[in-house]
Amino acid sequence: MAKLYSMIIDAPINWVWDFLQDFSHWAPIVPGYVSHEVISNEKSNWVYMTYLGIIKKKFEFELEILSVTPPRSMTFQVNGLNEGFTGHGSIEVKKLKSDRTFINATIDLQPTGNLARIIKPLIKSNPPKITQEFKEAVTARIYEYKQG
Numbered sequence: 001m002a003k004l005y006s007m008i009i010d011a012p013i014n015w016v017w018d019f020l021q022d023f024s025h026w027a028p029i030v031p032g033y034v035s036h037e038v039i040s041n042e043k044s045n046w047v048y049m050t051y052l053g054i055i056k057k058k059f060e061f062e063l064e065i066l067s068v069t070p071p072r073s074m075t076f077q078v079n080g081l082n083e084g085f086t087g088h089g090s091i092e093v094k095k096l097k098s099d100r101t102f103i104n105a106t107i108d109l110q111p112t113g114n115l116a117r118i119i120k121p122l123i124k125s126n127p128p129k130i131t132q133e134f135k136e137a138v139t140a141r142i143y144e145y146k147q148g
Contacts, residue, residue: 005106007138026141030134031134034058041065080112083111086110088107091104
């Protein structure tokens with residue numbers, strides 16, 4: 001089941017694109033982040049912790065970038081390393097004004113491992129939310145990145 005997340009960032013599209021195209025810039029501010037390792041320009045391994053009901057679970061996965069069309073879009077796929085799941089997603093950006101950018105991110109994860117029966121209903125009923133704090137953190141990081 002694909003999830004769509006949208007937000008408006010008060011920054012020029014080229015700043016937003018420069019920031020988003022490198023997952024190392026924003027992966028650490030996603031809720032549940034533990035670590036990530038860049039394998040190549042297209043591949044990285046990520047580790048996240050999340051709650052499945054009352055159970056805290058660590059998920060490790062490989063993320064592979066499939067296509068990039070600067071400064072508009074990228075597509076990627078994910079594969080579970082410690083639990084069975086696969087998925088794909090995309091990030092699309094659109095200039096609204098000279099200093100305002102719209103971001104659409106989609107992710108579709110399909111659990112396939114031992115915990116699939118438990119995880120699938122939780123993904124459907126309680127999807128992760130991109131909060132106002134996350135949006136503010138992304139905006140602040142973009143400005144830090146461009147001014148740094």
